[in-house]
Every structure is written in structure tokens, then in C-alpha cells.
Amino acid sequence: MRHVIVVGGGIVGLATAARIAARGDQVTVLDKEDGLARHQTGRNSGVIHSGLYYAEGSLKARMAAEGARSMAAFAAEHGVPVEVCGKLVVATEESELPGLHKLAARAEANGVPARLLDPVGAREYEPQVRAVAALRVETTGVVDYAGVCRVLAARIEADGGEILLGEEMLAARTVGDRVQVRTTAADREADGLVVCGGLHADRLARASGLEPAARIVPFRGEYYGLTETAGDLVRGLIYPVPDPRFPFLGVHLTRGIDGHVHAGPNAVLALAREGYRWTEVSVRDLGDALSWPGLWRMGARNWRPGAAEVVRSLSTAAFARSLARLVPGITADDLVPAPAGVRAQAVERDGGLVDDFLVQTAPRQVHVLNAPSPAATASLEIAKHLERELDRVLPSRVG
Numbered sequence: 001m002r003h004v005i006v007v008g009g010g011i012v013g014l015a016t017a018a019r020i021a022a023r024g025d026q027v028t029v030l031d032k033e034d035g036l037a038r039h040q041t042g043r044n045s046g047v048i049h050s051g052l053y054y055a056e057g058s059l060k061a062r063m064a065a066e067g068a069r070s071m072a073a074f075a076a077e078h079g080v081p082v083e084v085c086g087k088l089v090v091a092t093e094e095s096e097l098p099g100l101h102k103l104a105a106r107a108e109a110n111g112v113p114a115r116l117l118d119p120v121g122a123r124e125y126e127p128q129v130r131a132v133a134a135l136r137v138e139t140t141g142v143v144d145y146a147g148v149c150r151v152l153a154a155r156i157e158a159d160g161g162e163i164l165l166g167e168e169m170l171a172a173r174t175v176g177d178r179v180q181v182r183t184t185a186a187d188r189e190a191d192g193l194v195v196c197g198g199l200h201a202d203r204l205a206r207a208s209g210l211e212p213a214a215r216i217v218p219f220r221g222e223y224y225g226l227t228e229t230a231g232d233l234v235r236g237l238i239y240p241v242p243d244p245r246f247p248f249l250g251v252h253l254t255r256g257i258d259g260h261v262h263a264g265p266n267a268v269l270a271l272a273r274e275g276y277r278w279t280e281v282s283v284r285d286l287g288d289a290l291s292w293p294g295l296w297r298m299g300a301r302n303w304r305p306g307a308a309e310v311v312r313s314l315s316t317a318a319f320a321r322s323l324a325r326l327v328p329g330i331t332a333d334d335l336v337p338a339p340a341g342v343r344a345q346a347v348e349r350d351g352g353l354v355d356d357f358l359v360q361t362a363p364r365q366v367h368v369l370n371a372p373s374p375a376a377t378a379s380l381e382i383a384k385h386l387e388r389e390l391d392r393v394l395p396s397r398v399g
Contacts, residue, residue: 001026002394005181005188007169007204008196009033010041011145011376012368014152015383016194017161020390027161028190030183032168037149039274040198041376043341045223045254045262047237048072048084048141049374053249056109059357059385060374065111067378068139074380075143078151081257084141087237088122090131092325096241097133103241104135113138128233128327140237142257145376169195172208174363177395192394194386195367199273199344205360205367212369214346214354215292218273218285219248221265222313223338226253230334231261233327240326243305251312251322262338263323263330266312269295276340278313297351346370357382361393 002025006017009031021027033039051065075082091100100116107114114137117125122134153163167185172193174180179193197204202212226234239252248267255261269289272282289295299306312319320332346354346369357378358370366389368382375382 002191003028004192004194004390005030005179005190006194006196007031008198009036009149009163009165010039010196010198011037011149011152011379012371012382013194013196014149014156015379016196016386018152018155018159019383019387020194021156021159021161027156027159028188029156029161029163030167030169031163031165032184034166036153036163036165037146040341040344040372041149042146043276043339044145044373044376045264046142046145046256047254047377048082048139048143049377050107050112050114050137050139051110051374052089052103052107052112052114052137053242054106054110054374055355056106058355060355060378061110063357063378063381063385064374065139067374067381068141070380071143071148071377072141074151075148078148080144080147080151082141082143083257084139085236085255086125086136086138087140087239088117088126088129088131089135089137089239089241090122090129090326091133091241092130094132099241100133100135107135107137126235126238126327128329129238130326130328142237142254144257169197169204170207172365174209174365179364191364192390193365194390195365196371197368198371199342201344201367201369202346205369208362208365208367210360210362210365210367213358213360214348214369215288215294216273216344217289217292217295217347218270218275219267219343219345220270220275220340221267221343222340223262223264224316224319224335225338226261226263226330227334227336230330231255233329234261238326251319253323253326263319263335264338265341266309266319267343268309268313270342273344274342276342292347292349294347294349294351298347298353301351343372344370345372359386359389361389364393366390366393
């Protein structure tokens with residue numbers, strides 16, 4: 001039996017640990033928080049993504065498409081609330097039609113069930129939507145990701161694993177046939193190490209002797225909820241055609257698994273890696289971001305849409321106007337503040353955003369350096385990939 005330490009109590013870390021424990025290895029999960037899924041996993045809109053947006057042949061495209069099926073099936077099997085409701089991507093003006101048709105072509109390339117609709121067809125799904133055309137995507141859904149994490153944690157413990165909360169990894173190194181892991185609570189040893197560090201992934205990799213291929217830059221995504229009256233205007237999920245100048249999807253409307261309609265997120269630079277409000281500032285985190293040439297190069301390329309995101313962050317009225325492009329009638333009075341999330345986005349030195357999931361390895365170590373959305377959707381598939389990577393950097397079992 002091999003002993004593997006998994007760092008990270010989000011859905012990717014837990015899914016990976018559950019896979020490793022299920023095959024008979026001893027697993028220890030470490031997380032610095034006092035509960036599971038406290039960051040990206042527990043602070044999103046709960047969408048099961050279809051694989052629509054991602055480059056053909058990429059890990060994101062393949063794992064999201066496969067993950068949409070496996071996540072829905074896993075949740076249904078274990079009694080976690082889930083609904084595969086589909087979504088609409090809507091073009092609200094003629095200039096967006098080329099982008100919509102590109103998405104339709106990408107859906108076909110990625111094996112995602114989708115079809116183009118005229119305005120009448122779009123309103124059959126969303127009677128209040130404003131659209132000159134729309135793309136109906138059938139495999140998108142919503143799920144309780146925190147509930148999925150609870151199931152995964154129970155499976156880890158049932159298979160003999162342990163989950164240690166409030167214990168932060170500080171450093172690691174491979175010495176001979178062991179990995180030595182220093183934490184805030186103890187010095188630990190294991191046969192292998194898998195780090196799913198999210199917002200701190202690059203720092204943990206560097207503290208383990210790797211040179212990360214990119215720097216984590218935190219982007220805060222701010223959400224609102226719709227009042228009950230305004231929520232009646234939305235049946236399911238309504239997305240805009242993404243702005244090709246900007247690497248995020250744009251604010252959208254999502255009826256969550258709890259029945260409430262969530263609006264957002266926008267995307268603004270967070271002033272701390274766990275900066276869920278403008279008032280939360282970390283000098284270290286902000287210095288890391290501002291000293292990275294890639295952030296300035298990315299900003300130079302995207303300053304105009306980036307400025308619009310900041311305006312939406314500072315103005316509820318501007319946020320409401322973006323939503324009203326999709327569903328006329330939504331006003332600032334219909335918006336209720338909701339908890340924000342922070343996306344751990346890997347940015348390269350040249351200013352490019354790492355578009356795909358990114359994993360780096362070292363002897364006996366596997367590090368996830370980029371796993372933003374759709375990582376929750378794809379988590380069960382990512383876990384398979386990380387298991388293979390772990391086996392590749394560990395000596396073959398004997399017997």
C-alpha cells in the first residue's frame with residue numbers, strides 16, 4: 001500500500017483523493033481551511049458546463065464534455081440535487097451572429113449537443129429573452145457542488161483515508177523514495193504528493209522545488225441574486241455571446257439548483273488571492289500580481305473590456321443594464337448582493353491566459369497549476385488524469 005498526500009479540499013482535490021483511496025492506497029487530504037470547498041468550489045453558480053467554449057482537442061473541451069455526463073450521473077447516484085436543464089446562448093444584436101455561429105461550430109467539433117434557434121424558437125425556452133438568434137445547448141445543468149464534495153469526503157473516509165482540516169502545507173521536497181511535506185501542524189512523509197492548491201497553486205509548486213510555468217492572478221467574480229419577482233422572468237440559464245476581446249464569458253443569468261436566479265459574474269482583478277470584496281487587500285498578493293509582466297501585457301490587450309468590468313463592479317445600475325440586454329425589464333432595484341468568488345487564473349509571462357488545464361510534475365509529485373472553470377464540472381475526469389500522472393511519477397507497484 002502506498003501513502004499519498006493530497007493538498008486541497010476543493011472538488012478537484014477531493015475527487016482525486018477519492019479515486020486514489022478507492023484503489024487501496026492510503027490517502028491523507030490536507031486543507032488549510034476549517035471546512036471543505038471554501039473557495040472556488042463553494043463560490044460558483046453551480047453550473048455543469050457542456051464543453052461548448054473550449055478549443056477542440058483541449059483537455060478542457062474533452063473533460064468538460066465527459067464531465068457533464070459523469071458529474072450529472074454521480075450526483076444522481078448519490079442523491080445530490082442535480083438538474084440537466086440546458087441553456088441558451090443569445091445574440092442580442094446582428095453584430096453578434098458571427099460569434100454565435102462560431103460557437104455552434106465549436107459545439108459540433110467538441111461533440112456538444114446544440115442547435116441554432118430563431119427568436120421565436122428562443123422564446124419557447126425563455127419567453128422574456130431578447131434575441132435575434134440563440135444557441136440551445138442541451139447538456140448544461142446545475143448541481144450542488146458542495147453536496148458532491150460531502151459525498152466525496154465520505155467516500156475517502158469509508159475507504160480508510162483521512163481528511164485533516166486547518167493544516168496548511170508550507171513546503172515539500174522529494175528525498176529518495178519519499179516526499180517530505182512540512183505543514184503548520186507537523187512534518188509528514190508519503191510516497192507521493194498531489195497538490196490541488198487553487199489560488200495558491202503556483203506558490204505551493206515553487207515551495208516544492210518546481211518552477212511554475214505561469215503565475216496565478218486572482219480575478220474576483222461578483223454576483224447578484226434576482227428578487228423573486230424579477231426571477232420569474234428567467235426559466236433556466238441565459239448566457240451572452242462572449243466578447244472575443246476578453247477571456248471571460250460575460251455576466252449571465254442562472255437559475256440554480258436552489259431555485260433562485262443568480263446574476264453574474266463580472267471579472268475584476270482581486271486585490272488579494274482570497275479577496276472577495278474590494279476592502280480585502282493583501283500587500284503580498286497584490287505585489288505578486290503587479291510584479292508579473294504578464295498581468296500588464298494582458299491588461300494592455302484587454303483594457304477596454306476590462307474597464308467595463310470595473311464599471312459593472314462599482315455600479316449596480318451598469319450591472320443591471322448588462323443583464324437587461326439579455327432580459328429586458330431587469331433593473332438595479334431587482335438585484336440583491338450575493339457572495340463573490342475568486343477565479344485562480346494562470347497568466348503566462350507574455351500576457352496570455354493559460355487556456356487549458358495545466359499540470360506539472362516532479363519526481364513523486366503532481367501539481368495542478370491551472371484549473372479554473374470548468375474544473376468543477378470536469379473534476380471526476382481531472383481526477384482520472386491526475387491518477388495517471390501520479391502513477392507515471394511513482395515507481396511501479398511490486399506484486
